[in-house]
């Protein structure tokens with residue numbers, strides 16, 4: 345029988361993921377700001393839980409998509425006795441591996457399985473069902489999680505034990521951050537030399553320095569001066585911090601990631617909690633006294 349899926353966290357990425365889950369499974373949602381859950385319920389026909397405990401009691405599988413592992417832990421602990429044997433928690437938050445191992449350990453005492461299932465691809469891939477999902481955990485949770493995340497995934501990979509999905513996601517996002525900073529700085533210099541952003545990217549995107557940042561983010565968001573807000577810089581700053589911790593804990597040198605950590609922490613202070621991650625380039629432009637066009 346198809347599982348009943350409870351989804352907690354209807355934010356920028358959680359909402360389009362939950363739309364696809366609700367399309368395929370019997371679904372109940374909860375969101376801290378109730379009006380967002382209510383409009384989701386009206387739009388999709390999903391049930392709306394009065395509180396997280398009601399959702400957990402109803403569901404076979406609970407999904408979380410919250411800012412950090414701290415909010416996940418608070419929700420998990422807050423529902424206390426609602427957990428029961430064979431429940432599965434699939435955490436799609438870009439979380440902290442150590443925190444996830446601790447959450448999984450506590451849940452295991454109640455017979456609850458935990459799988460970390462962070463996603464990559466952004467809000468448009470979520471809407472299209474084309475996210476990449478990295479699973480950390482063990483069977484039978486992995487197979488059960490795979491069935492559900494396939495509602496919004498183009499690619500699902502089981503990467504290792506609990507927390508490894510979160511570690512991989514953090515490293516991926518640290519690479520994204522390195523690319524944003526390096527491309528922003530390099531393009532600012534080229535524009536000052538009289539090379540337009542468009543021409544510079546035409547060459548880079550046919551050369552070895554290309555990345556998602558040069559192929560998609562800068563053309564769509566910087567050259568157009570549109571600066572849409574789809575993924576908060578504050579969340580990327582959090583991800584770089586997790587990556588740095590992973591490198592420190594594994595005893596690996598982390599010079600490059602240390603540098604972007606500082607740049608994004610400063611950008612977060614200057615631009616605020618709601619700024620988009622690509623807006624770091626505004627700070628680079630300001631310091632360089634040039635606009636990348």
Ligand code: NDP
Nearest residue numbers: 353354355356357358376377411437438466467574575579
């Ligand atoms: P948002 O900030 O847009 O949404 C956060 C969600 O968490 C909202 O539903 C919010 O509720 C809820 N929330 C915040 N604080 C609490 C709390 N204390 N208790 C309960 N609920 C809370 O984040 P995103 O949707 O962008 O990101 C969610 C996760 O996915 C993050 O870990 C992020 O790093 C990751 N991610 C995001 C991507 C993106 O493109 N946006 C891409 C890939 C991963 P409320 O409505 O009340 O504010």
